[in-house]
Amino acid sequence: MLTIGTLAKKTGTKVQTIRYYEQIGLLPEPGRSAGGQRRYGDSELDRLSFVRHARQLGFSLDAIRELLDLSDHPEKSCAEADAIARRQLKQVEQRMARLEALRTELQRMVHECSGGHTADCRVLEVLRDHSECLTDHDEIGA
């Protein structure tokens, strides 16, 4: 039986995060010691590892919920899990494309800055005059 701290160490998760996952129903309520402290077994360890790994791959907690549910029902079709992963892959690719554009623009700004006063700063100038910009308008958060 593991304490929450041990589980945290084993999975590279913060203690608070584990409690948070429990709170939002991503992890089941574990057993407790006589004094009311959480005690975990191997199944919880596996489940949390699954969650963390999926998080590392950028899946949202909602997507992970679906994946866990699929994982709990071995007779269900694989197609859904596949679809979730494909969706995630697509998102990652979109974000990469977006970042690629940002990188180009930032490189341009930085390379052209010759280090005088801010009055002639290329960085600020580019920010001021959007028409010089190559990136598109939408998807600020992407």
Place this chain on the structure above:
Amino acid sequence: MLTIGTLAKKTGTKVQTIRYYEQIGLLPEPGRSAGGQRRYGDSELDRLSFVRHARQLGFSLDAIRELLDLSDHPEKSCAEADAIARRQLKQVEQRMARLEALRTELQRMVHECSGGHTADCRVLEVLRDHSECLTDHDEIGA
């Protein structure tokens, strides 16, 4: 004189976002009509455009605050603006590298999934068994 809605349209910003920027001190309090509605001039338009453009390049609001401050003081050295931009570029590059790894891993998962039941689903299997994973442990949010 522009209403907040017109300013919003011209800059591709939501009305609430403009009010939010004002609230956190990123934009100055504008003049008001007799009835108390916000009225904007060209300087506010420029400033908001600057902010939006910087946001599109992924700068944080704090970084933008610094950039605006530098832009307001033309006699200051350009070096600081340059440093902020370089920092941002570095962040973008790090995020790209991270996404690159995610993409590889996700592609592997998806390509290997042959579409049976979840019991043998490659996607879920990879998530379950972290040892098969190529991505590193840290930086979940990157």
Place this chain on the structure above:
DNA sequence: TTTACACCCTCTAGCCACTGTAGGTTCAAG
């Protein structure tokens, strides 16, 4: 057995950068 101390508990608030809603007021056109 007591005491020290690391660890655990709940509850609440905060982070970023918005976004949405409720309930009311103002403005401009017709």
Place this chain on the structure above:
DNA sequence: CTTGAACCTACAGTGGCTAGAGGGTGTAAA
């Protein structure tokens, strides 16, 4: 003068945690 779109304030909610206050538990040594 009426209509209706656009405006106002104030506050709650998003995702995915993270931090802190104020207290209780578990265990090993003195």
